[in-house]
Amino acid sequence: MGMRAESTADLATLLAQAGWLRRFARALVGDAATADDLAQDTMVSVLRRPTQSGGRAWLATVARNLAVDRFRGGTRRARREEAAHVHDSSAGRVGSPEDLIADAQIHRHVAEAVARLAEPFRQAIVLRFYEGLSAAEIARTLGQPEGTIRWRLKEALDRVRAELDTRYADDRSAWRAALAPLLAAPAAPSSPSPASRPGLARGAVTATSSATGLVALAIFSLAVLVAVVLAFVGRSPSSDAGKETARPIPPPSHEAMPGPATTMSRVGLPNVGAGPLPESGSGDPPPTPGRPDAESLAEELLAAIASNDYDAFVAKGSPSFRVGLDPSRLEAANAALGGRLSGGHHVSTLGNVHRRHAVDWLFRVEFDDAGDDALCTLAMDGWQVAGFLVTEPIPRLQESHHE
Amino acid sequence: MNDPRTRPSRRTFSLALLGPALGLALVSLAAFPATAHAEGAAPADAQRIVTKMIDAVMNESYDAFLADADANLKAHLSRQQFEGLCGLYTKPLKKGYKLDYFGHLKQGGYLVQVWKIAANGAQDEALIRLAVKDGKVGGVWVH
Numbered sequence: 001m002g003m004r005a006e007s008t009a010d011l012a013t014l015l016a017q018a019g020w021l022r023r024f025a026r027a028l029v030g031d032a033a034t035a036d037d038l039a040q041d042t043m044v045s046v047l048r049r050p051t052q053s054g055g056r057a058w059l060a061t062v063a064r065n066l067a068v069d070r071f072r073g074g075t076r077r078a079r080r081e082e083a084a085h086v087h088d089s090s091a092g093r094v095g096s097p098e099d100l101i102a103d104a105q106i107h108r109h110v111a112e113a114v115a116r117l118a119e120p121f122r123q124a125i126v127l128r129f130y131e132g133l134s135a136a137e138i139a140r141t142l143g144q145p146e147g148t149i150r151w152r153l154k155e156a157l158d159r160v161r162a163e164l165d166t167r168y169a170d171d172r173s174a175w176r177a178a179l180a181p182l183l184a185a186p187a188a189p190s191s192p193s194p195a196s197r198p199g200l201a202r203g204a205v206t207a208t209s210s211a212t213g214l215v216a217l218a219i220f221s222l223a224v225l226v227a228v229v230l231a232f233v234g235r236s237p238s239s240d241a242g243k244e245t246a247r248p249i250p251p252p253s254h255e256a257m258p259g260p261a262t263t264m265s266r267v268g269l270p271n272v273g274a275g276p277l278p279e280s281g282s283g284d285p286p287p288t289p290g291r292p293d294a295e296s297l298a299e300e301l302l303a304a305i306a307s308n309d310y311d312a313f314v315a316k317g318s319p320s321f322r323v324g325l326d327p328s329r330l331e332a333a334n335a336a337l338g339g340r341l342s343g344g345h346h347v348s349t350l351g352n353v354h355r356r357h358a359v360d361w362l363f364r365v366e367f368d369d370a371g372d373d374a375l376c377t378l379a380m381d382g383w384q385v386a387g388f389l390v391t392e393p394i395p396r397l398q399e400s401h402h403e
Numbered sequence: 404m405n406d407p408r409t410r411p412s413r414r415t416f417s418l419a420l421l422g423p424a425l426g427l428a429l430v431s432l433a434a435f436p437a438t439a440h441a442e443g444a445a446p447a448d449a450q451r452i453v454t455k456m457i458d459a460v461m462n463e464s465y466d467a468f469l470a471d472a473d474a475n476l477k478a479h480l481s482r483q484q485f486e487g488l489c490g491l492y493t494k495p496l497k498k499g500y501k502l503d504y505f506g507h508l509k510q511g512g513y514l515v516q517v518w519k520i521a522a523n524g525a526q527d528e529a530l531i532r533l534a535v536k537d538g539k540v541g542g543v544w545v546h
Contacts, residue, residue: 119487350505350517353528362517362530364508373508375517375532 113163121156124149294361295349298378301388302365306341308334318384337374337390344368347376358386365390445504449516452540453502453533457520461496463489473539488545495522510534513541 114125120142127138135153139146297316304313310330314322350362358379365374379387452471459468465485469477505517511534518531534542 118483119490123487123490348506351503351519353519353530354521355527360530362505364506364517366509372510373515375508375515 113160113167116163117156117159121152121159124152125156125160294352294378294380295347295363297385298361298363298376298388299347301378301385302337302341302345302347302376302390305330305333305390306338308338316383316385318381318386321381321385321387333390340367340369340371341365350375360387445516445518448538449504449533449535452535452538453516453518453531456533456540456543457496457500457502460489460492463493471538471540473536473541476541476543492522492545495525498525499523508532512536 114122117125123142124138127141135149136146138144139149142149300316301313304310308331310325310327313330314325317325345368346366348364348366350364352359352361358381361378361380363376363378365376367373375391377387377389377391378385379389455471456468459465459470463486465482468485469480472480500520500522503519503521505519507517508515513534513536516531516533516535518533519528520531521528530544530546532542532544533540
Protein backbone atom coordinates (compact mmCIF):
# COMPACT_ATOMS: atom_id res chain seq x y z
CA MET A 1 0.00 0.00 0.00
CA GLY A 2 1.05 3.52 -0.40
CA MET A 3 2.24 3.92 3.14
CA ARG A 4 3.07 0.33 3.74
CA ALA A 5 6.09 0.00 5.93
CA GLU A 6 7.23 -2.30 8.64
CA SER A 7 5.87 -1.29 11.97
CA THR A 8 6.52 -2.60 15.38
CA ALA A 9 3.56 -0.85 16.85
CA ASP A 10 1.37 -3.17 18.81
CA LEU A 11 -2.21 -3.82 18.04
CA ALA A 12 -3.51 -1.25 20.43
CA THR A 13 -1.36 1.41 18.87
CA LEU A 14 -2.14 0.45 15.35
CA LEU A 15 -5.83 0.94 15.73
CA ALA A 16 -5.69 4.56 16.79
CA GLN A 17 -7.62 5.56 13.76
CA ALA A 18 -10.90 6.14 15.50
CA GLY A 19 -9.28 8.44 18.00
CA TRP A 20 -7.68 10.42 15.24
CA LEU A 21 -10.92 10.61 13.38
CA ARG A 22 -12.72 12.01 16.39
CA ARG A 23 -10.16 14.71 16.73
CA PHE A 24 -10.37 15.46 13.07
CA ALA A 25 -14.13 15.54 13.26
CA ARG A 26 -13.98 17.87 16.18
CA ALA A 27 -11.90 20.26 14.19
CA LEU A 28 -14.53 20.10 11.53
CA VAL A 29 -17.63 20.58 13.56
CA GLY A 30 -16.51 22.30 16.71
CA ASP A 31 -18.21 20.48 19.54
CA ALA A 32 -17.40 17.10 20.95
CA ALA A 33 -20.85 15.59 20.78
CA THR A 34 -21.44 16.36 17.14
CA ALA A 35 -17.88 15.42 16.36
CA ASP A 36 -18.33 11.99 17.88
CA ASP A 37 -21.45 11.51 15.84
CA LEU A 38 -19.65 12.57 12.75
CA ALA A 39 -16.73 10.30 13.51
CA GLN A 40 -18.88 7.26 14.02
CA ASP A 41 -20.93 8.04 10.95
CA THR A 42 -17.73 8.24 9.02
CA MET A 43 -16.52 4.93 10.35
CA VAL A 44 -19.77 3.25 9.53
CA SER A 45 -19.91 4.84 6.13
CA VAL A 46 -16.41 3.77 5.25
CA LEU A 47 -16.72 0.30 6.64
CA ARG A 48 -19.93 -0.26 4.78
CA ARG A 49 -18.03 0.12 1.57
CA PRO A 50 -15.56 -2.69 1.37
CA THR A 51 -14.08 -1.32 -1.80
CA GLN A 52 -13.05 1.82 -0.05
CA SER A 53 -10.18 2.28 2.29
CA GLY A 54 -10.46 2.85 5.96
CA GLY A 55 -7.26 4.85 5.71
CA ARG A 56 -6.86 8.31 7.02
CA ALA A 57 -7.09 10.09 3.73
CA TRP A 58 -10.31 8.40 2.81
CA LEU A 59 -11.74 8.89 6.27
CA ALA A 60 -10.94 12.54 6.07
CA THR A 61 -12.76 12.80 2.78
CA VAL A 62 -15.80 10.97 4.05
CA ALA A 63 -15.85 13.00 7.23
CA ARG A 64 -15.76 16.20 5.29
CA ASN A 65 -18.57 15.08 3.05
CA LEU A 66 -20.69 14.08 5.99
CA ALA A 67 -19.95 17.35 7.70
CA VAL A 68 -21.01 19.19 4.60
CA ASP A 69 -24.23 17.22 4.50
CA ARG A 70 -24.82 17.91 8.12
CA PHE A 71 -24.08 21.57 8.08
CA ARG A 72 -24.94 22.68 4.63
CA GLY A 73 -23.81 26.16 3.92
CA GLY A 74 -22.28 26.70 7.31
CA THR A 75 -19.48 29.16 6.99
CA ARG A 76 -18.04 28.17 10.34
CA ARG A 77 -17.85 24.63 9.18
CA ALA A 78 -16.14 25.70 6.00
CA ARG A 79 -13.50 27.57 7.90
CA ARG A 80 -12.85 24.70 10.26
CA GLU A 81 -12.81 22.21 7.45
CA GLU A 82 -10.25 24.18 5.62
CA ALA A 83 -8.16 24.68 8.72
CA ALA A 84 -8.34 21.04 9.68
CA HIS A 85 -7.33 20.06 6.21
CA VAL A 86 -4.36 22.38 6.31
CA HIS A 87 -3.13 20.90 9.54
CA ASP A 88 -3.73 17.31 8.62
CA SER A 89 -0.51 16.54 6.93
CA SER A 90 -1.46 12.99 6.17
CA ALA A 91 -4.80 13.68 4.61
CA GLY A 92 -3.44 13.83 1.15
CA ARG A 93 -1.85 10.42 1.19
CA VAL A 94 -3.79 8.02 -0.92
CA GLY A 95 -2.81 4.48 -1.73
CA SER A 96 -3.58 2.57 -4.86
CA PRO A 97 -7.07 1.11 -5.27
CA GLU A 98 -5.66 -2.30 -4.45
CA ASP A 99 -4.11 -0.96 -1.28
CA LEU A 100 -7.30 0.74 -0.27
CA ILE A 101 -9.23 -2.48 -0.68
CA ALA A 102 -6.62 -4.35 1.28
CA ASP A 103 -6.88 -1.82 4.07
CA ALA A 104 -10.62 -2.27 4.35
CA GLN A 105 -10.26 -6.05 4.38
CA ILE A 106 -7.70 -5.91 7.13
CA HIS A 107 -9.90 -3.65 9.20
CA ARG A 108 -12.70 -6.12 8.73
CA HIS A 109 -10.48 -8.97 9.80
CA VAL A 110 -9.60 -7.09 12.97
CA ALA A 111 -13.27 -6.71 13.72
CA GLU A 112 -13.87 -10.37 13.07
CA ALA A 113 -11.05 -11.31 15.37
CA VAL A 114 -12.62 -9.30 18.15
CA ALA A 115 -15.99 -10.87 17.43
CA ARG A 116 -14.54 -14.33 17.77
CA LEU A 117 -13.03 -13.67 21.15
CA ALA A 118 -14.38 -15.91 23.83
CA GLU A 119 -15.96 -14.50 26.89
CA PRO A 120 -14.99 -12.91 29.16
CA PHE A 121 -12.29 -11.51 26.88
CA ARG A 122 -14.69 -10.03 24.36
CA GLN A 123 -16.68 -8.46 27.15
CA ALA A 124 -13.56 -6.90 28.59
CA ILE A 125 -12.44 -5.52 25.29
CA VAL A 126 -15.85 -4.08 24.49
CA LEU A 127 -16.07 -2.42 27.85
CA ARG A 128 -12.57 -1.08 27.65
CA PHE A 129 -12.39 0.12 24.11
CA TYR A 130 -15.95 0.65 23.05
CA GLU A 131 -17.47 1.93 26.23
CA GLY A 132 -14.25 3.66 27.17
CA LEU A 133 -14.15 2.33 30.71
CA SER A 134 -10.88 2.07 32.53
CA ALA A 135 -9.73 -1.26 33.90
CA ALA A 136 -10.69 -0.05 37.34
CA GLU A 137 -14.16 0.91 36.18
CA ILE A 138 -14.63 -2.43 34.48
CA ALA A 139 -13.50 -4.15 37.63
CA ARG A 140 -16.06 -2.26 39.67
CA THR A 141 -18.77 -2.90 37.10
CA LEU A 142 -18.17 -6.61 36.98
CA GLY A 143 -17.21 -7.04 40.59
CA GLN A 144 -13.86 -8.49 39.60
CA PRO A 145 -10.34 -7.64 40.75
CA GLU A 146 -8.70 -4.99 38.65
CA GLY A 147 -5.74 -7.24 38.05
CA THR A 148 -8.04 -9.83 36.55
CA ILE A 149 -9.47 -7.26 34.18
CA ARG A 150 -6.04 -6.11 33.13
CA TRP A 151 -5.03 -9.67 32.44
CA ARG A 152 -8.17 -10.25 30.40
CA LEU A 153 -7.50 -7.16 28.34
CA LYS A 154 -3.94 -8.20 27.68
CA GLU A 155 -5.00 -11.72 26.83
CA ALA A 156 -7.74 -10.42 24.54
CA LEU A 157 -5.33 -8.23 22.64
CA ASP A 158 -2.84 -11.05 22.45
CA ARG A 159 -5.48 -13.32 20.98
CA VAL A 160 -6.56 -10.76 18.42
CA ARG A 161 -2.97 -10.17 17.51
CA ALA A 162 -2.33 -13.91 17.21
CA GLU A 163 -5.33 -14.43 14.97
CA LEU A 164 -4.26 -11.66 12.69
CA ASP A 165 -0.77 -13.00 12.56
CA THR A 166 -2.15 -16.40 11.68
CA ARG A 167 -4.43 -15.04 9.02
CA TYR A 168 -1.60 -13.14 7.44
CA ALA A 169 0.91 -15.91 7.91
CA ASP A 170 2.38 -15.38 4.50
CA ASP A 171 2.90 -11.72 5.13
CA ARG A 172 3.03 -11.23 8.84
CA SER A 173 3.60 -7.54 8.66
CA ALA A 174 0.68 -6.93 6.35
CA TRP A 175 -1.99 -6.18 8.89
CA ARG A 176 0.29 -4.04 10.94
CA ALA A 177 1.51 -2.17 7.94
CA ALA A 178 -2.00 -1.59 6.71
CA LEU A 179 -2.86 0.15 9.93
CA ALA A 180 0.43 1.85 10.53
CA PRO A 181 -0.22 4.83 8.29
CA LEU A 182 -3.05 5.81 10.53
CA LEU A 183 -0.54 6.63 13.16
CA ALA A 184 1.82 8.64 11.07
CA ALA A 185 2.82 11.56 13.24
CA PRO A 186 2.17 14.86 11.59
CA ALA A 187 4.19 17.94 11.99
CA ALA A 188 3.11 19.86 15.03
CA PRO A 189 1.03 22.84 14.13
CA SER A 190 2.29 26.21 14.97
CA SER A 191 -0.79 27.31 16.76
CA PRO A 192 -2.96 25.44 19.20
CA SER A 193 -6.12 26.80 17.67
CA PRO A 194 -9.14 24.58 17.69
CA ALA A 195 -8.64 23.82 14.07
CA SER A 196 -5.14 22.61 14.66
CA ARG A 197 -5.99 20.19 17.41
CA PRO A 198 -5.83 17.10 15.25
CA GLY A 199 -2.16 17.57 14.70
CA LEU A 200 -1.45 18.32 18.30
CA ALA A 201 -3.52 15.49 19.52
CA ARG A 202 -1.89 12.98 17.27
CA GLY A 203 1.50 13.98 18.39
CA ALA A 204 0.56 13.61 21.99
CA VAL A 205 -1.60 10.58 21.72
CA THR A 206 -1.28 8.31 24.69
CA ALA A 207 -1.13 4.58 24.67
CA THR A 208 -4.48 4.47 26.31
CA SER A 209 -6.24 6.61 23.80
CA SER A 210 -4.56 4.79 20.98
CA ALA A 211 -5.78 1.53 22.30
CA THR A 212 -9.22 2.95 22.70
CA GLY A 213 -9.26 4.11 19.16
CA LEU A 214 -7.98 0.84 17.91
CA VAL A 215 -10.58 -1.37 19.36
CA ALA A 216 -13.24 1.22 18.83
CA LEU A 217 -12.48 0.77 15.19
CA ALA A 218 -12.84 -2.94 15.53
CA ILE A 219 -16.16 -2.47 17.22
CA PHE A 220 -17.27 -0.03 14.61
CA SER A 221 -16.41 -2.68 12.10
CA LEU A 222 -18.41 -5.17 14.04
CA ALA A 223 -21.35 -2.88 13.94
CA VAL A 224 -21.23 -3.17 10.24
CA LEU A 225 -20.41 -6.82 10.02
CA VAL A 226 -22.95 -8.12 12.42
CA ALA A 227 -26.28 -7.02 11.17
CA VAL A 228 -28.99 -6.99 13.76
CA VAL A 229 -31.06 -3.91 13.28
CA LEU A 230 -32.57 -3.49 9.92
CA ALA A 231 -33.74 0.05 9.86
CA PHE A 232 -32.75 2.81 12.14
CA VAL A 233 -33.50 6.43 12.00
CA GLY A 234 -32.77 8.97 14.60
CA ARG A 235 -30.61 8.62 17.62
CA SER A 236 -30.62 9.22 21.26
CA PRO A 237 -29.63 12.31 23.08
CA SER A 238 -26.41 12.22 24.95
CA SER A 239 -26.12 13.82 28.27
CA ASP A 240 -22.43 13.01 28.48
CA ALA A 241 -21.87 13.32 24.85
CA GLY A 242 -18.13 13.21 24.83
CA LYS A 243 -18.17 9.61 25.79
CA GLU A 244 -21.22 7.84 24.73
CA THR A 245 -22.30 9.36 21.46
CA ALA A 246 -19.57 7.28 19.89
CA ARG A 247 -22.08 4.49 19.51
CA PRO A 248 -22.43 3.61 15.86
CA ILE A 249 -25.76 4.06 14.23
CA PRO A 250 -26.88 0.86 12.60
CA PRO A 251 -27.37 1.08 8.89
CA PRO A 252 -30.81 0.88 7.37
CA SER A 253 -32.59 -2.36 6.83
CA HIS A 254 -31.50 -3.20 3.37
CA GLU A 255 -27.93 -3.12 4.55
CA ALA A 256 -28.67 -4.85 7.77
CA MET A 257 -26.58 -4.12 10.79
CA PRO A 258 -25.81 -3.67 14.96
CA GLY A 259 -24.54 -3.40 15.37
CA PRO A 260 -24.08 -3.26 17.54
CA ALA A 261 -25.79 -2.31 17.44
CA THR A 262 -26.37 -2.62 17.54
CA THR A 263 -28.90 -2.14 18.81
CA MET A 264 -30.87 0.72 20.13
CA SER A 265 -28.74 3.67 20.81
CA ARG A 266 -28.63 5.03 24.27
CA VAL A 267 -31.38 7.28 25.33
CA GLY A 268 -29.69 9.56 27.74
CA LEU A 269 -32.27 11.69 29.40
CA PRO A 270 -34.95 10.63 31.77
CA ASN A 271 -38.45 10.36 30.52
CA VAL A 272 -40.33 13.05 32.26
CA GLY A 273 -43.45 12.94 30.21
CA ALA A 274 -46.87 13.07 31.64
CA GLY A 275 -50.16 11.67 30.56
CA PRO A 276 -50.10 8.36 28.79
CA LEU A 277 -46.33 8.30 28.58
CA PRO A 278 -44.91 6.94 31.80
CA GLU A 279 -42.48 8.87 33.86
CA SER A 280 -39.06 7.44 34.26
CA GLY A 281 -39.09 4.56 36.62
CA SER A 282 -42.79 4.72 37.02
CA GLY A 283 -43.07 1.02 36.52
CA ASP A 284 -45.78 -0.61 34.51
CA PRO A 285 -47.02 0.59 31.16
CA PRO A 286 -50.06 2.79 31.14
CA PRO A 287 -53.48 1.20 31.24
CA THR A 288 -54.51 -0.34 27.99
CA PRO A 289 -57.76 1.59 27.47
CA GLY A 290 -57.42 4.16 24.80
CA ARG A 291 -54.55 4.63 22.48
CA PRO A 292 -51.41 5.86 24.17
CA ASP A 293 -49.81 8.96 22.78
CA ALA A 294 -46.66 7.02 22.13
CA GLU A 295 -48.52 4.90 19.61
CA SER A 296 -49.83 7.96 17.82
CA LEU A 297 -46.34 9.33 17.76
CA ALA A 298 -44.99 6.13 16.32
CA GLU A 299 -47.60 6.29 13.58
CA GLU A 300 -46.65 9.85 12.81
CA LEU A 301 -43.04 8.87 12.48
CA LEU A 302 -43.89 5.92 10.27
CA ALA A 303 -45.98 8.21 8.11
CA ALA A 304 -43.04 10.54 7.84
CA ILE A 305 -40.88 7.64 6.75
CA ALA A 306 -43.48 6.62 4.18
CA SER A 307 -43.56 10.12 2.75
CA ASN A 308 -39.85 10.75 3.27
CA ASP A 309 -40.82 13.94 5.06
CA TYR A 310 -37.77 14.93 7.02
CA ASP A 311 -39.33 17.97 8.66
CA ALA A 312 -42.27 15.96 9.90
CA PHE A 313 -39.98 13.24 11.11
CA VAL A 314 -37.88 15.49 13.27
CA ALA A 315 -40.68 17.83 14.29
CA LYS A 316 -41.19 16.17 17.65
CA GLY A 317 -37.64 15.13 18.14
CA SER A 318 -35.35 16.21 20.91
CA PRO A 319 -32.56 18.61 19.95
CA SER A 320 -30.11 15.73 19.74
CA PHE A 321 -32.48 13.78 17.58
CA ARG A 322 -32.86 16.66 15.18
CA VAL A 323 -29.18 17.39 15.05
CA GLY A 324 -28.12 13.79 14.81
CA LEU A 325 -30.48 12.63 12.12
CA ASP A 326 -28.95 12.74 8.73
CA PRO A 327 -31.56 13.07 5.97
CA SER A 328 -29.91 10.18 4.19
CA ARG A 329 -31.00 7.88 6.99
CA LEU A 330 -34.59 8.82 6.50
CA GLU A 331 -34.20 8.34 2.80
CA ALA A 332 -32.78 4.90 3.41
CA ALA A 333 -35.64 4.01 5.71
CA ASN A 334 -38.09 5.30 3.12
CA ALA A 335 -36.45 3.16 0.49
CA ALA A 336 -36.65 0.12 2.69
CA LEU A 337 -40.08 0.58 4.20
CA GLY A 338 -41.88 3.37 2.36
CA GLY A 339 -43.63 1.15 -0.12
CA ARG A 340 -44.89 -1.26 2.47
CA LEU A 341 -46.01 1.49 4.80
CA SER A 342 -47.85 3.31 2.04
CA GLY A 343 -49.55 0.10 1.05
CA GLY A 344 -51.29 0.01 4.40
CA HIS A 345 -50.23 -0.97 7.86
CA HIS A 346 -51.42 -1.26 11.40
CA VAL A 347 -49.54 -0.30 14.53
CA SER A 348 -50.20 -1.91 17.89
CA THR A 349 -48.46 -1.30 21.19
CA LEU A 350 -46.56 -4.19 22.67
CA GLY A 351 -45.38 -2.46 25.83
CA ASN A 352 -42.46 -0.51 27.14
CA VAL A 353 -39.11 -1.21 28.64
CA HIS A 354 -37.59 0.99 31.30
CA ARG A 355 -33.95 1.68 31.18
CA ARG A 356 -31.93 3.68 33.60
CA HIS A 357 -32.65 6.96 31.96
CA ALA A 358 -35.33 6.34 29.44
CA VAL A 359 -38.37 4.45 28.36
CA ASP A 360 -38.46 2.57 25.10
CA TRP A 361 -41.89 1.95 23.64
CA LEU A 362 -42.31 -1.11 21.48
CA PHE A 363 -44.81 -1.56 18.70
CA ARG A 364 -45.70 -4.22 16.22
CA VAL A 365 -46.24 -2.99 12.70
CA GLU A 366 -48.36 -5.27 10.55
CA PHE A 367 -48.47 -4.62 6.86
CA ASP A 368 -51.38 -5.07 4.52
CA ASP A 369 -49.14 -6.95 2.16
CA ALA A 370 -49.21 -9.81 4.67
CA GLY A 371 -45.45 -9.84 4.69
CA ASP A 372 -43.22 -9.82 7.70
CA ASP A 373 -44.12 -7.64 10.64
CA ALA A 374 -41.75 -4.99 11.86
CA LEU A 375 -40.74 -4.24 15.40
CA CYS A 376 -40.71 -0.55 16.11
CA THR A 377 -38.96 1.00 19.09
CA LEU A 378 -39.61 4.58 20.11
CA ALA A 379 -37.35 6.15 22.71
CA MET A 380 -38.84 9.10 24.49
CA ASP A 381 -37.08 12.02 26.06
CA GLY A 382 -39.88 13.60 27.96
CA TRP A 383 -42.38 14.54 25.31
CA GLN A 384 -39.79 14.49 22.62
CA VAL A 385 -38.64 11.70 20.40
CA ALA A 386 -35.11 10.66 21.23
CA GLY A 387 -34.79 7.62 18.99
CA PHE A 388 -36.76 5.57 16.55
CA LEU A 389 -35.85 2.11 15.45
CA VAL A 390 -37.60 -0.13 12.99
CA THR A 391 -36.50 -3.72 12.81
CA GLU A 392 -37.82 -5.45 9.77
CA PRO A 393 -37.88 -8.28 9.17
CA ILE A 394 -36.13 -10.73 11.50
CA PRO A 395 -32.65 -9.53 12.23
CA ARG A 396 -30.10 -11.14 10.07
CA LEU A 397 -27.72 -13.38 11.77
CA GLN A 398 -24.32 -12.11 12.55
CA GLU A 399 -22.18 -13.55 9.97
CA SER A 400 -18.68 -13.57 8.82
CA HIS A 401 -17.43 -14.38 5.41
CA HIS A 402 -14.45 -16.61 5.58
CA GLU A 403 -12.24 -16.59 2.60
CA MET B 404 -35.65 -13.74 3.52
CA ASN B 405 -32.12 -14.01 4.67
CA ASP B 406 -32.32 -17.47 5.93
CA PRO B 407 -28.83 -18.59 6.78
CA ARG B 408 -29.73 -22.10 5.99
CA THR B 409 -29.77 -21.11 2.35
CA ARG B 410 -26.21 -19.89 2.59
CA PRO B 411 -24.21 -22.94 3.51
CA SER B 412 -21.00 -21.37 2.38
CA ARG B 413 -21.22 -18.74 5.03
CA ARG B 414 -20.44 -19.30 8.59
CA THR B 415 -22.44 -17.56 11.22
CA PHE B 416 -21.36 -16.60 14.63
CA SER B 417 -22.78 -14.69 17.48
CA LEU B 418 -21.72 -11.64 19.27
CA ALA B 419 -22.34 -10.16 22.64
CA LEU B 420 -22.04 -6.46 23.08
CA LEU B 421 -22.25 -4.99 26.48
CA GLY B 422 -22.93 -1.38 27.13
CA PRO B 423 -22.85 -0.82 30.85
CA ALA B 424 -23.37 2.90 30.49
CA LEU B 425 -26.81 2.12 29.27
CA GLY B 426 -27.02 -1.17 30.98
CA LEU B 427 -27.84 -2.71 27.71
CA ALA B 428 -26.54 -5.92 26.45
CA LEU B 429 -27.25 -7.34 23.11
CA VAL B 430 -26.74 -10.97 22.63
CA SER B 431 -27.61 -12.30 19.27
CA LEU B 432 -27.66 -15.95 18.74
CA ALA B 433 -28.42 -17.97 15.72
CA ALA B 434 -31.17 -18.35 13.29
CA PHE B 435 -34.86 -18.94 13.38
CA PRO B 436 -38.76 -19.84 13.48
CA ALA B 437 -44.22 -20.96 15.42
CA THR B 438 -46.69 -21.83 17.53
CA ALA B 439 -49.89 -20.09 16.89
CA HIS B 440 -51.46 -18.47 19.85
CA ALA B 441 -54.00 -15.91 20.78
CA GLU B 442 -52.84 -12.32 20.84
CA GLY B 443 -52.24 -10.81 24.22
CA ALA B 444 -51.56 -13.93 26.19
CA ALA B 445 -48.47 -16.03 26.16
CA PRO B 446 -49.15 -19.47 24.86
CA ALA B 447 -48.36 -22.10 27.40
CA ASP B 448 -45.65 -23.58 25.25
CA ALA B 449 -43.97 -20.21 24.85
CA GLN B 450 -43.97 -19.66 28.58
CA ARG B 451 -42.48 -23.05 29.11
CA ILE B 452 -39.74 -22.53 26.60
CA VAL B 453 -38.65 -19.10 27.71
CA THR B 454 -38.73 -20.07 31.36
CA LYS B 455 -36.67 -23.12 30.62
CA MET B 456 -34.08 -21.05 28.82
CA ILE B 457 -33.92 -18.51 31.63
CA ASP B 458 -33.47 -21.32 34.11
CA ALA B 459 -30.68 -22.62 31.95
CA VAL B 460 -28.94 -19.26 32.10
CA MET B 461 -29.38 -19.13 35.85
CA ASN B 462 -27.95 -22.61 36.16
CA GLU B 463 -25.35 -21.94 33.50
CA SER B 464 -26.40 -25.09 31.69
CA TYR B 465 -25.53 -24.95 28.04
CA ASP B 466 -27.28 -28.21 27.27
CA ALA B 467 -30.48 -27.13 28.98
CA PHE B 468 -30.41 -23.83 27.12
CA LEU B 469 -30.37 -25.67 23.83
CA ALA B 470 -32.85 -28.35 24.82
CA ASP B 471 -35.60 -26.78 22.71
CA ALA B 472 -33.35 -25.29 20.09
CA ASP B 473 -33.50 -26.31 16.48
CA ALA B 474 -30.53 -27.80 14.72
CA ASN B 475 -29.43 -24.49 13.31
CA LEU B 476 -29.30 -22.75 16.64
CA LYS B 477 -27.49 -25.68 18.15
CA ALA B 478 -24.99 -25.52 15.36
CA HIS B 479 -24.27 -21.85 15.76
CA LEU B 480 -24.48 -21.12 19.42
CA SER B 481 -21.18 -22.01 20.94
CA ARG B 482 -20.62 -22.84 24.54
CA GLN B 483 -18.43 -19.79 24.81
CA GLN B 484 -21.18 -17.56 23.55
CA PHE B 485 -23.55 -19.05 26.04
CA GLU B 486 -21.03 -18.43 28.76
CA GLY B 487 -20.91 -14.83 27.66
CA LEU B 488 -24.65 -14.62 28.06
CA CYS B 489 -24.41 -16.16 31.50
CA GLY B 490 -21.71 -13.69 32.42
CA LEU B 491 -24.14 -10.91 31.88
CA TYR B 492 -27.36 -12.31 33.21
CA THR B 493 -26.88 -15.22 35.58
CA LYS B 494 -26.05 -13.15 38.61
CA PRO B 495 -28.92 -10.64 38.33
CA LEU B 496 -31.44 -13.33 37.40
CA LYS B 497 -30.60 -15.31 40.49
CA LYS B 498 -31.96 -12.44 42.54
CA GLY B 499 -35.33 -13.12 41.01
CA TYR B 500 -37.06 -11.73 37.98
CA LYS B 501 -40.39 -10.78 36.49
CA LEU B 502 -41.32 -11.88 33.02
CA ASP B 503 -43.99 -10.19 30.91
CA TYR B 504 -45.25 -11.34 27.55
CA PHE B 505 -45.66 -8.47 25.12
CA GLY B 506 -46.94 -10.32 22.09
CA HIS B 507 -45.44 -11.66 18.94
CA LEU B 508 -44.28 -10.73 15.51
CA LYS B 509 -44.59 -12.70 12.33
CA GLN B 510 -41.23 -12.62 10.69
CA GLY B 511 -39.55 -14.84 8.19
CA GLY B 512 -41.90 -17.72 8.70
CA TYR B 513 -41.28 -17.67 12.41
CA LEU B 514 -43.26 -16.47 15.32
CA VAL B 515 -41.08 -14.06 17.21
CA GLN B 516 -42.27 -13.78 20.77
CA VAL B 517 -41.49 -10.54 22.55
CA TRP B 518 -40.94 -10.66 26.29
CA LYS B 519 -39.85 -8.18 28.87
CA ILE B 520 -37.74 -9.39 31.73
CA ALA B 521 -36.94 -7.37 34.81
CA ALA B 522 -34.41 -8.76 37.22
CA ASN B 523 -34.99 -7.84 40.82
CA GLY B 524 -32.89 -4.91 41.82
CA ALA B 525 -31.64 -4.24 38.31
CA GLN B 526 -31.87 -0.73 37.02
CA ASP B 527 -32.66 -1.77 33.50
CA GLU B 528 -35.30 -4.02 32.09
CA ALA B 529 -34.46 -6.12 29.09
CA LEU B 530 -36.26 -7.26 26.02
CA ILE B 531 -36.20 -10.84 24.87
CA ARG B 532 -37.16 -11.92 21.42
CA LEU B 533 -37.60 -15.60 20.88
CA ALA B 534 -38.07 -17.00 17.40
CA VAL B 535 -40.02 -20.23 17.55
CA LYS B 536 -41.27 -22.61 14.91
CA ASP B 537 -42.83 -25.99 15.37
CA GLY B 538 -41.97 -25.86 19.02
CA LYS B 539 -38.30 -25.33 18.37
CA VAL B 540 -36.33 -22.22 19.09
CA GLY B 541 -34.42 -20.89 16.13
CA GLY B 542 -33.14 -17.66 17.59
CA VAL B 543 -33.07 -15.61 20.71
CA TRP B 544 -32.11 -11.99 21.25
CA VAL B 545 -31.70 -10.32 24.56
CA HIS B 546 -31.18 -6.59 24.62
